[in-house]
Amino acid sequence: MWSLYIRFLLTELTKKSSRKLCDKSQAVNWVPLGGLLSFRPKAQSTDEDGAFTCATRTRHTVEIVALTRIALCRAALLLMTFQHAADEVKLSAELYSTWVDVLCHVGQVDAVPTAFCHGLGQHPSSVMLWLVRLRFITTTNRVVDEVTAVIEQALNSVEEKESYPxxxxxxxxxxxxxxxxxxxxxxxxxLKCPExxxxxxxxxxxxxxxxxxxxxxxxxYKSLSGSEPLSIEFFQTYxxxxxxxxxxxxxxxxxxxxxxxxxxxxxxxxxxxxYIKMEMTHPKGKPQEAGQIHWRAMKTLNGELIEKFVTLYTLLQTGHL
Known part of the structure; x- marks a missing residue:
């Protein structure tokens, strides 16, 4: 029930307002921004000298303030709901991540650790939540030792196979x-798992x-090349x-x-x-050895790849590859 209610509030917070403004020109654009709403005045009418009239500026200011208050009230209700829900039930890792996102966007950064405490308490091995926490701390904390401590905690908390991000x-x-x-x-x-x-x-x-x-x-390279597992990208990089x-x-x-x-x-x-192209084009290569490499390739490649190799080798010889 809590999850459904939270999703309803999120929908209400992010959808475009249908509220009618004082005049029919809709003086404010609602612009989705990171899950919340920001407000941008539309092009406004000017007097004959090209300047905004005092009345126009005042009206639009009042309208924007009113709309901002509506969004902030909805955000406050959403945050209160997150807190109550976290105290009573187990929310999904995705909703805890959304909670943090909302807190950041309304400027309640001091409350973010509480959300992380709830979320990681319920989902201690969630890669997604640890990623959110690492992104938060690496952008808000300049104390290196504190950041590295959280990194180590994160790496030790999740499944090793899923930890590469x-x-x-x-x-x-x-x-x-x-x-x-x-x-x-x-x-x-x-030294970790292949992933x-x-x-x-x-x-x-x-x-x-x-x-x-x-x-x-x-x-x-000498050290790592003798230690399985490897990848073709490893050799290509070197x-x-x-x-x-x-x-x-x-x-x-x-x-x-x-x-x-x-x-x-x-x-x-x-x-x-x-390999063949390197021998043929490198200033210190040996083009005469290209034929020997070709012969070895024909002997080594799996059968279904031979035809592809022959075709591409022909293109290479004719300068089309």
């Missing part, structure tokens, strides 16, 4: 506010090159980063292609084609 948000914040914590997160993250470790491994390469140097990135260097190491690039085809050569046509 939290890692992603935490890393985005840490890159701006606590670079040392980025290293801490990445070192822990690459977390696989995407973080390629992120680790990017971060080390950005924050340190290419030699450190190569060491990280190849791209090597190619972006002022003096790219063709030896390292070739070895990375070899590492990649060892893992994914049976099901990736594009990987073989990229």
């Amino acid at each position: 939290l890692w992603e948000l935490a890393l985005c914040w840490a890159k701006l506010h606590s670079p040392d914590y980025v290293d801490v997160l990445l070192k822990k993250g690459v 977390v470790s696989v995407p973080l491994k390629k992120d680790y390469l990017d971060w080390v090159l950005f924050s340190k140097d290419v030699h450190s990135m190569r060491e990280i 190849i791209s980063l090597e190619k972006s260097q002022a003096k790219p190491s063709i030896k390292r690039i070739k070895q990375t292609y070899e590492d990649a085809v060892q893992h994914y050569g049976s099901n990736s046509v594009e990987l073989w084609l990229d």
Whole structure:
């Protein structure tokens, strides 16, 4: 019952008002904004000199204030209902998230921790609620230790397989506010389950090159490439980063292609084609080895991919790929 009533109040709060204003020109536009309503005066009539008349300005001011009060009263009723409902029943994680959203939009930021307390007390492993809490604290709290404490609490509270969005948000914040914590997160993250470790491994390469140097990135690649699970994107990221260097190491690039085809050569046509293209176009490549790579691809690819590979290889040879 509480959930239905809350949804009804939300509908009332966000729908366009049908209230008639003092004149028939509808002097105010109702503009949905983050679940609430803001008010924007329409173009208003002017006198012959192009200036708003005093009477016009006064009338519109009164109308806007009246409409604002209506919305605020509805918002106050909605917030009171949220509080009563949370005290009596278990609301959905989605409604707790909406409660926080409404509090933020009406400026009652001090009440947000109470909503989180209710919501996470009822749904301690909800990824959605922890995401909302992390977004809130990373935008309102400048104390690094306090933010990192909440991040750690969030990561320890949810199912590991579902936690990647939290890692992603935490890393985005840490890159701006606590670079040392980025290293801490990445070192822990690459040891987690595949749903977390696989995407973080390629992120680790990017971060080390950005924050340190290419030699450190190569060491990280060497360490991570021997640790399953991996992804084709991990190898592609490293190849791209090597190619972006002022003096790219063709030896390292070739070895990375070899590492990649060892893992994914049976099901990736594009990987073989990229390898061949590199040999044909790189200033230090060996075009004469393209034929040997082609032969290996034909022997390695799954049967249903052979025709696709032959077609694309022909396009590559004729300069159409």
